[in-house]
Amino acid sequence: MTRFAADSTTLRWGVLGATSYISTHVMPGIARTPGCELSAVASRPERAAAAAEVGRSFGATVHPDYGTLLADDALDAVYIPLPNSDHVDWTLRALAAxxxxxxxxxxAMTENDCVxxxxAAEAASRTVMEAFMYRFHPQQRRTAELLxxxxxxxxxxxxxxxxxxxESGSGNIRLEPSLGGGATWDVGCYAVDVPLLFFGHVPQTVSARFSRRPGIDVETSAVATMDFGQGRSAVVDYSIDYGPxxxxxxxxxRGSITVRNAWAMEGEDGVITVLTHDGIREETIPSANHYQLQVAAFAEAVRDNVLAPMSLADSRNTARVGASLVASAAADGANIATTGDATVVP
Structure with a gap:
């Protein structure tokens, strides 16, 4: 099985979904990346008109449903931004196609589903990568260099x-428990990923407490601690109650490094603050489009047949820790081991 659907060096993309956020941020990132082409889009039936408009604006084929898009032999890769509850199923379907x-x-929301x-990716000789766009902004690379x-x-x-x-009553999928909603599996993913990225491994134990906004059936805010052993720890909070x-x-x-806006968008410089006994200084990181940089990194991994920069091992770890936070909150903030089955640690 070849790495590309056609005899071409261009990676042809299909996108499952056509929301305004996707069409404003991610789709332009695909279309503007050298060697990539936004070739097709598909949406739910109730968003067919919006999908048609998006398709016209990008010169892309509009498929009537997700399954038809996956059956399009002209496509090499797909981007899946569906509700959390659909990620595993449609990822497996895409690999099978x-x-x-x-x-x-x-x-995925469990380590078993990541496995x-x-x-499936290994059997299909295909690349899968979890989208953490913030990782690809140059300010994160510079922070790693400084560390x-x-x-x-x-x-x-x-x-x-x-x-x-x-907002309550907005109809946002992040407020729906049946769709994998809640703060943990949305903004919480970033709060989990940062310490995993810089410590380089999962914590030994975690403890979390969740709160819910009245009338909402998912956790909307959380505070958590993570013990990485040898006196190393993480303290994180995340929420869909406030922000940004x-x-x-x-x-x-001997000092600290602070990133004030890890989500710095195109047109906004990144700012890193370094504080040591020698004083305080700021470094300005020129504006970048982290969505486009993410697409470019993924496409390079596909072309070169190498490990994706956000590896599947990274994704397993994120899912493991996220599930441990959920287990801890359910046990009234108990310390939960992240190795093996989630168990309470005395």
Whole structure:
């Protein structure tokens, strides 16, 4: 099975969904990436008119449903931004149809489902990557360089806060428990990913407390701690009650590095603050389109047949920790081990 559907060096994309956010941010990122082409879109029947308009604006074929798009042999890859509850099913269907897959976070809400996807990707010789666009902004790479330089010493604490408000009664899928809604599997994914990214492994234990807005059947805010062993920890909060906020801080033994807006969009410079005994300074990171950079990195992995920069092992770890946070909150904030089955740690 070839890596491309046609004899071409162009990666032809299909997108499952046509919301305004996708068409404003992700689709332009695909269309503007050299060597990529936004070739097809599909949507739910009730959004057929919107999909038709989006298709016209990008010169893309409009398919009547997701299954028909996956059956399009002219496509090489698909982007899946559906409700969380649909990510696993449509990722497996896309792999069975011979497509490479960029799927929105969370790729899955259990580690077992991540393993299912990993096995299916291996069997199909296809690339799957979970979409964490913030990772591809140059300010995250620069932060990693500063940490590796030793300027702030040994990393001891990661603090992360991610939030954006969603109004009650808005019909937003993030408020629907049957669709995998709730803060944990949305903005919480970022709060989990930051300490995993910079510590490089999962914590030993986690503890979390959730709160719910009156009249809402999913958790809307959370505060959690993670123990990474050897005196290293993370303290995170996330919410769909307030915001926007996408902040993190790396506290080392000799100083700290702070990123004030990890979601810095195109047209907005990134700002990194470094504080040590020698003083405080700011570094400005030129504006970048992290959606486009994410697409470019995924396409490169497909073309070169190499491990995706957001690996499936990374996705397994994110799912494991997210599920552990849910288990902890259900046990009134008990410490939950992240290895093996989620168990309460005395």
């Amino acid at each position: 011979g497509k490479h897959v960029l799927v929105e976070k969370p790729m 299912r996807i990993e096995k 590796a330089s030793g300027e702030i010493g040994e990393l001891r604490v990661v603090r992360a806060s991610f939030a954006f408000g969603i 906020r996408s902040y993190y801080e790396l506290q080392g033994t």
